[in-house]
Amino acid sequence: MTTTPSSLIEQAAVACAGARKGVALTGAGISVESGIPPFRGKGGLWEKIDPMKYAHVAAFESNPAEVWEVLFIGMSDVLGKASPNAAHKGLRQLEDSGVLQTVITQNVDGLHQQAGSSDVIEFHGTHAFLRCSACSRRVDAKAVPLDHLPPKCRCGGVLRPDVVLFGEMIDPNLLQRSQLLSAGCDVMLVIGTSGTVEPAASLPLIAKHSGAFIIEINPEPTPLTDRISDVTLLGPAGEIMDEMVDRVKKLKV
């Protein structure tokens, strides 16, 4: 059990039960209980290498084979074994209950779609597809053999996961849609994100300034906790969401 007081979970549940245009903003933390370690903080996979260094576009451009070996293959292995946890499933249930409209995720693991969420904005792209760095052709990652690294496109260009690396721009259309949704939501659930990677980190501010109620779920306080969040539920996302969604369902009947 978490140490989050039951009254705080109830407060969050009441806010959710009254919402119709909820938006969730999720980060690597929501997938930790699915076995995918985050880059920041404790996580076996990344304690030996610095993913922030290898996940930079400059590293990929100067040595794509090394970035494939060190980062992308490791990520693919971990992501391939993961399945949605109670937090991903809880967001799907909030959608089914008419509370949640859209999930904006910084994750590249596809677990929200696997859990059945129907409107998922993948801010940082997805590992499910590879993209050619020369001609931009997209291919299903499962269809590309990885015996020779880096894998190549039929045009000869280097293939890479269709993700946004550090030092790269977010798709402006996705960013604009996310900002509009944040400005129009009544509740925002901020789950498992450190609130430090821009521009995703600004979305809770936009929501707050537009009058939304902000619920944060994270085992650690973040820069949002005291300034922006109306309720912070300190604990693992799956455990907290399980309890909160249960309460929302009871309040909705």
Ligand code: NAD
């Ligand atoms: P981040 O900055 O959002 O930090 C992760 C957050 O998760 C931290 O605040 C941490 O306290 C919190 N957390 C840890 N365990 C948790 C739990 N059980 N429940 C809820 N929250 C928990 O993200 P990052 O790890 O620094 O990654 C940076 C970027 O790298 C991501 O935005 C993403 O694009 C990519 N990435 C994706 C995945 C994925 O797809 N699952 C995993 C790692 C990194």
Ligand code: ZN
């Ligand atoms: Zn190509």
